[in-house]
Amino acid sequence: MSNEILTPREMAEADRLAIAAGPFTGIQLMRNAGAAVAAEVLRRWPAAIRVHVLCGPGNNGGDGYVVARLLADAGVRASVWAEGRPKAGSDAAQAAAECTIEAQPISGFMPERGDIVIDALYGAGLSKPLSPNAVSAIEKCRDARISVVAVDLPSGISGETGHPVGKEAFRAAVTVTFARKKPGHLLHPGRDACGELVVADIGIGADTVAAIGSKCFENGPALWRGSFPTPAADTHKYRRGHVAVFSGGAASTGAARLSALAAARGGAGAVTLLSPGNALAVNAVHLTSVMLRRVDDADDARAFIADRKPSAFVLGPGFGVGEALRELVFAILETAGSETSLVLDADGITSFEDTPASLFITAGVESAATLVLTPHVGEFARLFPGIAGDDALSKLDKARQAAARLHGVVVYKGPDTVIASPDGRAAINSNGTPLLATAGSGDVLSGIVAALLAQGMPAFEAACAAVWMHAEAARRFGPGLIAEDLPLALLPVLRDLVAEHSDGSGGLA
Incomplete structure (x- = not known):
């Protein structure tokens, strides 16, 4: 059923199984994820003058590099602000190499009123508090009243618990996640931090998700209508x-x-x-x-x-x-x-x-x-x-x-x-x-x-x-x-x- 909820660890296993089964490779799934985020940005903010993409060193950052490249191709003035570099040979490194926009250190990030920010720093698997530079980015977005689009989950929120991992976390207007929701999308305060939640299909099929054997679901009639009296x-x-x-x-x-x-x-x-x-x-x-x-x-x-x-x-x-x-x-x-x-x-x-x-x-x-x-x-x-x-x-x-x-x-x-x-x-x-x-x-x-x-x-x-x-x-x-x-x-x-x-x-x- 499509209402399964996957923990970050289960989602990583779903990624692995999907890549092993094909037809998409890891970088192709990453491109699909970035395309889904870029499409939401273009649909919601067609007149956006400038979009800042904040990229971390992992797969979440890899999604961000894809977003930046696609927005630039669509004529949007896009900037990339990086915290760390992707590991050599990784899918994220390939996505960064394909991005034509030169990444700048996140310490120099300075948004202005009316800009849009893509938070692709850290995804649902975050297990430690955000760095001072990431916290500073959150504060700058808050002070400028910037609309934030989170990739997978607002950075700083645990995908497992929905609680901030440290003292600060992004608060998004829209969060785009992939294949299935995670507990952190539905448990408070993560639910509020996500803003509007969009679940994008990037090519991870229902059979792959079913193979995970999740026992957690989003409640709704699909879960129990078969036994409703x-x-x-x-x-x-x-x-x-x-x-x-x-x-x-x-x-x-x-x-x-x-x-x-x-x-x-x-x-x-x-x-x-x-x-x-x-x-x-x-x-x-x-x-x-x-x-x-x-x-x-x-x-x-x-x-x-x-x-x-x-x-x-x-x-x-x-x-x-x-x-x-x-x-x-x-x-x-x-x-x-x-x-x-x-x-x-x-x-x-x-x-x-x-x-x-x-x-x-x-x-x-x-x-x-x-x-x-x-x-x-x-x-x-x-x-x-x-x-x-x-x-x-x-x-x-x-x-x-x-x-x-x-x-x-x-x-x-x-x-x-x-x-x-x-x-x-x-x-x-x-x-x-x-x-x-x-x-x-x-x-x-x-x-x-x-x-x-x-x-x-x-x-x-x-x-x-x-x-x-x-x-x-x-x-x-x-x-x-x-x-x-x-x-x-x-x-x-x-x-x-x-x-x-x-x-x-x-x-x-």
């Missing part, structure tokens, strides 16, 4: 799954109702709110299609499981932290069976801050219910402090390690939400929006995840789909969104997904 003609409400959501006490019921309504809007055939006795009246006032049942403790929960056999649970939103919640988690994981799922959020995560091993061990039992965790950054740090505190790990790596330790799916929330499975698969969500930074939006997400689980989607795919749908609903609704709007805002998203699934048009990317 659509009601059959002979379906009934329990065939569409039954979701049970636990409510907090009388003063903390709203979060659970948001989850319950989202589960209903997400397609679950039946939803039951499990309420303590002291909150039954307040919940009853606000519920219509969602059913209500009294559950005061773990024994009541076990009785409900035996009686109604729900397909999925949501526990944590507004429930309260403590032993009562932990007992409910163990009751579900141990009693409901492996065909059932539990979405644990908010207080459900924090309740295991001091005893995470008890959760991991119970979830790891083969007969246990499937567990999906939806932490934000603070909750993640409470449950996985060692992983969260390791600055050498990317958000992607942290989510993967957490999923393996949990024996369940982890939805590590944020503007660059990462969904990770214990089998190593992971997806980075790219349609996130700041509109979701509103109280209660996470409760809605938990309900959508549970709805898809209840309808039979595998846990990783259900979590990926829910994250994408949640963000897409917010984006379509627009400014003024509050959490109460989200369940209804799901309707046009669901309508399009079901229509696309039914006619096979592939209209949603």
